[in-house]
Amino acid sequence: MHKLSSHRTAAAALVEQLRINGVEHVFCVPGESFLPVLDALRDSGITVTVCRHEGGAAMMAEAIGKTTGRPGICFVTRGPGVTNASAGIHIAQQDSTPMIMFVGQVETSVREREAFQELDYRAVFGSMTKWTVELDDPARIIEFVSRAFYTATSGRPGPVVVALPKDVLSQRVNIANAPPFEPVETSPGEEEMANLGELLADAKNPLFVLGGSRWSEAARRHIHEFAERTGLPVATSYRRSTLFDPLHPLYAGDLGLGPNPKLVARAKEADLLVLVGGRLGEIPSQGYSLLASPSPQTKLVHIHPGAEEIGRVYRPHLAIHASPSRFVAALKRLKVTAKPAWRASADAAHADFLAWTDTATPQPGDVNLGEIMIWLRNHVPTDTILCNGAGNYASWIHRFYRFREFMTHVAPTSASMGYGMPAAIAMQRLHPDKLVLSVNGDGDFLMSGQEFALAVQYRLPIIVVVCDNGMYGTIRMHQEREFPGRVSATELHNPDFDAYARAFGGFGAVVNKTSDFPAAFAAARQSGLPSIIHLKIDPDAILPAATLSGIRERALAQA
Incomplete structure (x- = not known):
């Protein structure tokens, strides 16, 4: 492990803070703008994957963030390097993925002159990230890294960009490390859960739709247990089908591109739609046709970890500001009387799903x-x-x-x-x-x-x-x-x-x-x-x- 004194470079402090926060993998295309970081990574114990294109490095980091729930990390150089990486930033934004991209910057002494490969990162990435910042004071490197982890993971997760001027990275600092971050989990209130129970009691044809990020193995298990206890049908949103076992008899299918028309019809006919974690964006909403905006005729319960997302497109009948993991854990305490009609609806939906997916359709050509x-x-x-x-x-x-x-x-x-x-x-x-x-x-x-x-x-x-x-x-x-x-x-x-x-x-x-x-x-x-x-x-x-x-x-x- 890299031995770090209390009087170290800002680059060394940054890398040590990554290690403290549990980072095991970093993806990069090397650049002379962050050579001190590359040197600090050499003996850090963190696995470095050297990529051939910054877009690839950013997508690799995003994939780590998507699957682990903890920020994926990439390092890219300034100017053309970081603009190459922008595709990965956009993916992290739209997919609600925690990710931190560190990018080299020109020396502080030549900023605002359009120096070699200089960019205003706040202007370029301000609309694509949760936070974009440039480090001016090396003594604040620990503060910025700690904040980046919290920002990337809290509420609706997303990308953070931290710009690192080359001369700042080389300066020595005498600062203490910060403790490791823990994602802030928001829990549903008892009143909101009681209201959900009342809505379910009145519902004749409810449908749960799972989506978004901030799920876990335990959360997936909890939603399975709740569905089994109640007999409620469960669907997943676009490219979130791993949130529910497709062979479970209560699985209704996924609302993505080219979905089963029978599932789309079921979603439109539901008298209660419970959206857990997702945003019901353009693809899962089938071009915003499932529900009327801003006031759906269907009773909509929207559970989301980011308060700013609730009511953004659809005004919910019941809003629950909670992370999916905390919400589905709370379902264990919710007293719901299962109705035979729910189970019958779920059985029919699952049969439709199997019929839709069991057999490949004939195709032109010799490769099906x-x-x-x-x-x-x-x-x-x-x-x-x-x-x-x-x-x-x-x-x-x-x-x-x-x-x-x-x-x-x-x-x-x-x-x-x-x-x-x-x-x-x-x-x-x-x-x-x-x-x-x-x-x-x-x-x-x-x-x-x-x-x-x-x-x-x-x-x-x-x-x-x-x-x-x-x-x-x-x-x-x-x-x-x-x-x-x-x-x-x-x-x-x-x-x-x-x-x-x-x-x-x-x-x-x-x-x-x-x-x-x-x-x-x-x-x-x-x-x-x-x-x-x-x-x-x-x-x-x-x-x-x-x-x-x-x-x-x-x-x-x-x-």
Whole structure:
């Protein structure tokens, strides 16, 4: 462990405070603007992952924050370095993820001159973060780091940016360390819980919807116990399906992209909607169509750790300012009489979910991504972590793969492309003994595919699946709806992704038929190397229940 005297550099004090706060992993692209920090990290005991692009470093840190509930940490250099990393900051903001990004800054003596790579970080990141600050006084480094941890995790979690002038990092300070932070948990009041009990007593057709962050294994267990005691149906919001076991008989499905229409109808017909932890943003609200804004006709109970989020879009019938973990723990004390109609509704909803997800729909071409997702869910361990970014290929993940354990799906609710590869790196670093999958579209993968070099460098046996249909599929789908037959700026010319893997020193395989996938997957696992499995997808297979040609024909008929 790094020996730190009471008279140390500000950089050394910063790194020691990270260690005190339990930081085990840091992601960075090195920069001369924070060399003193790199030197302090060398002997700190903190694992440093050196990335190939700042966007990848930020996404890796965000993935750590998303899955652990404690701030993910990244260091990037000033100017182009930090602007490269901005995509990860935006993901952390929209996904309510605790994250702290430390960024180098020009020397204090040349600020405000537009010095080399100088940026005004407060102006650039002020609308994307919970707090952006620049360190002026090295004696306040401990204060700023401590505050950054509390700010990132309290209320609605989110990103914090701390700018570090190069000369300030090198100055010596004589300051004491701060104790480790503990996230501030808000608990529901007895009056609010009693009101919830009354609402449930009157409800004929209630539905619980789980979302947001600040959950835990224990919280997940508590909501399962409450659902079993009451027979209430439970749904999850967009990319939060790991909050409830999909094979539990009370699970109704997820309100994400391409959801089961029967679930959407159930949500609209509910006479009481209990939203736990989430915001019911544009995707889970189905374009803000589930409820009227600002005053829903459905009775809405909104439980959220950030008071500023309650009433922001929807005025709730009952507002409960509490973190999900404290709220679901309090449900144990709530006296609710189960109603046979609730259980009947839950049974029907679960049957609809199984019917919607059990069997892959027929697809054009020789590779059926739905069948591959079903094969994976039946053949990989339940603690396998699947990471993905954005693209139409994710529709098959949402519909056919089943996430049986907590935080085994790591994907951005902001639908940011390029996320699947960096997130998989972070997860394999965090969980070296688990199987980690990265599922990507072709355009999606090449936004951060260079991070595959890290998997080889650090010997991380990630299995990467690249779904190659030779286009930006989501944009092409919308293009065919609005400008049928007029293809523009959506075609891609791709490399041989299996050869790409071998060029880095990994394993590569190509799949031209669905039946080829099991053998390719087995060979990838047996190799022990980072692997890429290249799926050749028919361009017409655009969604599980639609084809590109069908979308075009309907658009032309309506024109």
